[in-house]
Amino acid sequence: MIKFTGVFKAFPKSGLALKDVSFHIAKGEFAFLTGHSGAGKSTVLRLIYAEEPVTSGEVRVSGFNVAEISRRDIPKLRRRLGIVFQDFRLLEDRIAEENVAFALEVTGARRAGIAARVMRVLTQVGLAAKAKAYPRELSGGEQQRVAIARALVNEPTVLLADEPTGNLDERATRGVFQLLRDINASGTAVVMATHDLDLVRQAPYRVIELQEGALVYDSGVDEPRDQAAST
Amino acid sequence: MKLVLREALLTFQRAPLLSALSVTTIAFSLFVVGLFGLVAVNLQQALSEVAERVEIVAYLLPGTPVETVTMAVKDIEAFPEVQSATYVTEDRALARARAELVEFRDVLQELERNPLPASLEVKLKPGFRDADHVNDVADRLRGFGFVDDVRFGRDWVEKLDRLRQLAAAVGLVVGAAFAVVAIIIIGTTIRMAVLQRSREIAIMRLVGATDGFIRRPFLLQGAIKGMLGGLVAVGLSFAAYTLINRWLFHAAFFSREQASAIVAFGTLIGFFGSSASVGRHLRRV
Numbered sequence: 001m002i003k004f005t006g007v008f009k010a011f012p013k014s015g016l017a018l019k020d021v022s023f024h025i026a027k028g029e030f031a032f033l034t035g036h037s038g039a040g041k042s043t044v045l046r047l048i049y050a051e052e053p054v055t056s057g058e059v060r061v062s063g064f065n066v067a068e069i070s071r072r073d074i075p076k077l078r079r080r081l082g083i084v085f086q087d088f089r090l091l092e093d094r095i096a097e098e099n100v101a102f103a104l105e106v107t108g109a110r111r112a113g114i115a116a117r118v119m120r121v122l123t124q125v126g127l128a129a130k131a132k133a134y135p136r137e138l139s140g141g142e143q144q145r146v147a148i149a150r151a152l153v154n155e156p157t158v159l160l161a162d163e164p165t166g167n168l169d170e171r172a173t174r175g176v177f178q179l180l181r182d183i184n185a186s187g188t189a190v191v192m193a194t195h196d197l198d199l200v201r202q203a204p205y206r207v208i209e210l211q212e213g214a215l216v217y218d219s220g221v222d223e224p225r226d227q228a229a230s231t
Numbered sequence: 232m233k234l235v236l237r238e239a240l241l242t243f244q245r246a247p248l249l250s251a252l253s254v255t256t257i258a259f260s261l262f263v264v265g266l267f268g269l270v271a272v273n274l275q276q277a278l279s280e281v282a283e284r285v286e287i288v289a290y291l292l293p294g295t296p297v298e299t300v301t302m303a304v305k306d307i308e309a310f311p312e313v314q315s316a317t318y319v320t321e322d323r324a325l326a327r328a329r330a331e332l333v334e335f336r337d338v339l340q341e342l343e344r345n346p347l348p349a350s351l352e353v354k355l356k357p358g359f360r361d362a363d364h365v366n367d368v369a370d371r372l373r374g375f376g377f378v379d380d381v382r383f384g385r386d387w388v389e390k391l392d393r394l395r396q397l398a399a400a401v402g403l404v405v406g407a408a409f410a411v412v413a414i415i416i417i418g419t420t421i422r423m424a425v426l427q428r429s430r431e432i433a434i435m436r437l438v439g440a441t442d443g444f445i446r447r448p449f450l451l452q453g454a455i456k457g458m459l460g461g462l463v464a465v466g467l468s469f470a471a472y473t474l475i476n477r478w479l480f481h482a483a484f485f486s487r488e489q490a491s492a493i494v495a496f497g498t499l500i501g502f503f504g505s506s507a508s509v510g511r512h513l514r515r516v
Contacts, residue, residue: 049437071442079439089434093245105234106440150438 001027001158001189002048007057009043009213017043019213021057023220025191025206027157030184031220032200033193035210041193044210045160048191049081050074062157079107082151082159082188086166088143090135096146097122097131103150121149125179141172148179152188159183161192165199173199238448239455242428249427250456256420257460258467260413261497265468267409268485268493271402276483278395282360285391287353287369287383293321295349295377303375304351312359312368317352321345348379362389414500417460421453421504425512432512442513449509450502457501461494468493 002025009018018040025031033041046052047059047066054067062080069077090099100118109117122128125145135143144164151159161180165173177199184190194200200207209217243250291300300318307316319327324347329339353372355364365388369381425432435445465485472484485493 075436075439075441077439078437083437089430089437091431091434102435103438106435106438106444108444111234154439 001025001029001062002191003058003060004044004047005058005060007047007059008055009040009047009052010055017213018047018210021210021213021215023208023215023218025158025189028184028187028189030181030190030203030205031192032205032207033191033210034195034197034200034207036195038212039210040213041195041210042162043213045083045162045191045193048158048160049083050077075107079154080157082148082154082156084144084147084151084159084161084164086163088135088140088147088167090143090146090150092135095132095134096127096138096149099135099146100150100153103153107154117153118149121153122146124152125149139172140168141175144168144172144176145179148176148183152183156188158189158191161190163194164192165194165196177202235447235451239451242424242448242452243455246424246427249424253420253424253456254459254463257417257457257497257501258463260416261461261464261493262467264406264409264413264496265464265485265493266471267406268489269468269472269482271398271406272485272489273482274398274402278391278398279357282357282391282395283354285355285360285365285383285388287355287365287372287381289351289353289372289375289378290380290382291349291351292377292379293348299377300349300351303377307351307353307372310368310371312355312364314354314356316354319350319352321347321349324348324350351378360388360391361395362392410496414504417457417497417500418504418507421456421501422508424452425449425505425508429512445513446506446509449505453501453505454498455501457497457499457504458494459497460501461497464497465490465493 002023004024005022007018007021008016010016021040021044033044035041043052047054048061050064050066050069057067059066061077064073064077066077091102094102097115097118100121101114104114104117105111119128119131122131125148127142127145127149130138130142133142135146138146144167148159148164159180164180165176168176173196180190180192181203207217207219208215297320304316304318307313322345325339325342325345328347329336332339351372353368355368359365359368362385365383366385369383372378372381432445469484472482475482
């Protein structure tokens, strides 16, 4: 599903962001990417959705060789992924259902089915009642639910979440996390970057920890994760 | 296609101020081009009115039979350059002199014998009213046996030629400069519209929109803005023309084709300006 093999990523100004990172996330798996800010969590995600080119090594995502992907194929890759950010990235001038429908429209989906599919995911994230609300009329947790609905509407095989609870209070955090777990339970792989260790401890999921660009711990292959969680 | 149109039109609704600003900027840029165009059109017309007076007069030997002249007039009118050839008899020449030269009326009344020769007045077609063609036709007229002398204002025709060349050169250079300035200003305006929506573009890319999908509404929107700007520019030019006509002097306005050309120019700049701006933006993100 997602396979990193000896991946390096260098930025012209800040130098090496990832050093020899290798891991494999299987279909339907839930994995946390942890580490301090600047450890390289977001960089890993950005390489997965081909926002940044790979410096060296191999990145395979859902059948695509991302290290050598052509510009033309990037949209095809992204349609298989759902992406959620800390800052939601909703279009402020469109209501919730338009924000979700947008993700279907750009893929050239048939108009007839769009409304029903949008309503279905909004119901799934618990926001059917606020379909007509603008993002500014929604709480942070609700906005993130709209963003998750947008990520889900294309029925992705993987959901990438970059600090999805970073801007939320505790209650909203629990709600969004539970939603991600439900999504995973229905078969979608979830890769969630977070530095919220409380959240990581709550669930028995795999933990991949980065430190200064290097993978220092992977509960999928290493010993019990209590070690890492305590560092 | 419907989606492209909807997205393009929604921009006007979502960012009315910026859209209005774009259209206004495009309109005024094109208005400057249009004003210059008006000057060019009027100069052109004034010159062609002057050029209409280009005339070659062939004075005939006394006693040339009317039939000979009538035959010759037919020949001359068959010249490709010639618009008309008019036979002016001695009597008509005198009558005309009496009518036009009022101060000599007395002298002309007392004449025992008509001293004025008969003549052929030859006018050229619009494209041939320059020194070269005039000389050429004059030479051919001299070839007729009954032609005594051929006159045309050589200096005057040559001056008119130079004036025309000057007007064309200035028109080309200044017109091109204005057009380039308009293109730059309009390009900048469109770039602003693209930057204003850069967040939206980034999100579209994240959810898997192709470059073509992102680009198309911008192209359509750019073309619409350019077209509206062009229409407003023609309107402003018409207002300027009306004012000049009423208060200053009698002026000419664009032909339907010329006005359409301004609108088409705006539409094209809008389209290609958007294409360049969005293309550059997409390559960088």
